[in-house]
Amino acid sequence: MPFLELEKLTKSFGGHNAVDGLTLGVEKGEFVALLGPSGCGKTTTLQMIAGFVEPTSGAIRLGGKDLLAMKPAKRGLGIVFQSYALFPHMTVAENVGFGLEMQGVTAAERRTRVAETLELVGLGTFASRFPRQMSGGQQQRVALARALVIRPQVLLLDEPLSNLDAKLREGMQIELRQIQRTVGTTTILVTHDQAEAMALSDRIVVMNQGKAEQIGPPHEAYERPATAFVANFLGKTNLVDGASVRPERISFAAAGLAGTVRTRIFQGNHWLYQVDTASGLVTVIRQNTGEAMPGEGDAVHLLWEGRA
């Protein structure tokens, strides 16, 4: 039996199913990403687990116990919000210690655990700062520390990195993954960013219109998308003669699908091509290996594995 179970979870808003019969099992210690475009129901799902939204029907069980029967304050979940939702009138230490205070942990133990957790997220020296004196990335870490310090049964991350700039986001992804591995907390991430979902999670749930289109490890979903929606949402894809082909799997060869290079864009570590062929416009990505590459207007032949 999975640690966290969602069973036929449904939420209707005025006749429209925001979440439509979602069934999902999450194992202990697993990192699962709910991935999809805005309005796909991923955030509503998270809020139902957290207890801020009541499901119309279905069940949520945590460790075999009915989670829906518990008040949100009693569920023991750690949540990191998109806006961080730090308490602006409290210092970093007070923010992080708040959950422990609610649990009745003594002041002395609170100090130790707050210090440990701040150390874990790399903010050991920031305890007496106020949130507004910190950068977005630092506030993000405080939010993570505040959620982790109560040793939550499940950690819920709601678009935690979407307010950070691209470079910082990449660094935080790596760090977030390391921290999650270290503490081993079962984690659910809600995101619209496919790169983030693939980088962080053990399994991804690709959601569309309230339903799970595919549930599986990132690599598997990318390589063998169950639906056209999944193929399109997880990176670029070509639909050639009814088959889905990833741009990086296509190479230039002496023979194959004939075409003409329409545009060529240099992107540092790779080249991005758009090639006019008899089967339509095909996107091709080639690694930059330093070799000479076809230019715009050149006649080329495209070849990929599985092409008849």
Add this chain to the structure above:
Amino acid sequence: MSRNGPLALAYHTLFVAFMLAPILVVCWVAFTPEGFLSFPTDRWSLRWFEAIARYPEFISAFWRSLWLGAISSAIAVAISVPAALAIGRYRFRGREALTALFMSPLMIPHLVLGIAFLRFFTQIGLGGTFAGLVLSHIVVVLPFALRLTLASAVGLDRSIEHAAVSLGASESVVLRRITLPLVLPGLVSGWALAFINSFDELTMTVFIAAPGTETLPVRMFLYIQDNIDPLVTSVSACVIAVTVVALVILDRAFGLERMLVGRSASHGR
């Protein structure tokens, strides 16, 4: 941020001068040694400030106005907080009507309110009492208290409270430790604005106050009906001085600009 052009600058200067001129004139005249409202004056004296001491009814009226403003504004804010939290954050039947009801004293002329309260208070035996003054002032200042409290309640990020709940806080703890501290700036500015309105109120109060429960504006109004001398200007100058000091203190404590635009962003100590 765009800079003001010379024309806009001239306009702003004129506007500020227009706002400040009456206040400056009043303060200037207050220092005249003459027995009439002489302006401009080039001789200075504190005679009319000393004169205040000979009119204990002015001093007692000042204290009464201070207490009246403080008490009625505090009660108005106490009513505003739950109202603002409900109106600002929930969609329920009768929400619009409730808002309109709370705001309605703004739309009724104070003259009408004065006559109505006079009749009503006489009927229920509160005529000419301090309690009656407090009740009527609560009604008049409530819209001001509610407006600013509402602004900060609306601006409050719900996920901050959700975060507290997820960390195990009960509803009363969330209210006490999170929600109230976060709306405090709006609450204080709402109180301050309500206080200023109460302290300044004449049109309605002149009907309700009786000898012995006169507020400062009423006392001054009655005084200038009989005498035109610089005493009212020296009293006014004192009130202006107290107001300026109060504003400076509020600005240091909460940031005046943020208070008066009713932002909810909290201020650390």
